[in-house]
Amino acid sequence: MENLKLAIIYYSSTGTNYNLSREAETAAKNLGVENIRFRRFEETVPENVIKQNEDWYEHYKATKDIETATVNDLNWADAIIFSFPTRYGDAPSQVKSLIDSTGGLWQNGKLVNKVVSGMTSAGNPHGGQEGTLLSLYKTMMHWGAIVAAPGYADPIIFEVGGNPYGFSVVGGTDLTGKHKQAISFQVKRTLEIAEKINK
Template sequence: MSNVKLAVIFYSMGGTNYQLAQWAEEAGKEAGAEVRVLKVEELAPQAVIEGNEAWKATVEATKDIPVATSEDIEWADAMIFSAPTRFGVMPSQMKQFLDIQGGIWASGKTVNKVVSAMSSAQNPHGGQEATILSLYTSMMHWGAIIAAPGYTDPVLYGAGGNPYGTSVSVDQDGNMVEDVKDAVKHQAKRTINIAEWVKKGNQ
């Protein structure tokens, strides 16, 4: 059994990153970690959401998932962030969540948290890697430890695998064009393993 507390923090408009978060949760529980799945606060006007059936359906599907807070960051030993790309960077919803953590950052409460990230876009070169790297830039400022997948398992050479973090393309109907479940689960378990080493070293 792992003694790691894992927060899986996502933003999802069409459901893809919610699914990635669910697979990360599954892997975390398989590894024995205590897992919280959390969404970041939606900032888009309700009228805009109502005009997009996929977005509206995702909001409904995730309505009972708690909104991530600073307390969740303090609680977690490890965090996995999952968000779609918006013009090559993370969406404003995820960025705001990170931006309002100045209080806990200033008091050193983000130091040595183990973090990893995942993303999606509508084509294979739509900015997924840049989005993941934009998340990691913030994590460097936090003093966090980035647990990138690297090429640490054969699964990373297949669907969704890359050295930065799992990324997936979706078609015009919002369906994933690759099965990236194994890549997500490897990434989550690697993140937990690294967090275990960090916790052991701090004891």
């Protein structure tokens, strides 16, 4: 597993998916993964709009120095963990901006067999968490990527109440030990599948 190249790419406006992603990073490090690119989806909303929302602006400033994801990161990775909040049951435009720019990689088959997995959040307990991940995975199938959804492949998924498509919370949730276990399991499963695929 040490030799796997893992990209963790997140979008977060006020920190929830940033936290999920950092937790995923910790889990990957604990599994001995050395090649990790921790990246944020580039913000596309103008700063003056962000400033109108204090929490957003705080988080924006605090994470400004994190490298933004590029198509090169997608190309580089064996496994990719995405984390972003729902926008009405679908990915945010910031996420779509990068995805829309992968035409070159896609046409050359460079995204085939990437092993991907997603995490998400919504403002409500049932606010698009499932729909958002299902849309992500639909896109991944166009890439020829291999979806590493957690399913109920470990008892922890039942313990955190699902979600079989990927870990999800309500925005603003403080992660519990169980949550962290569920994220850790999803990361492990993603890496194990990636390891098999890349042999």
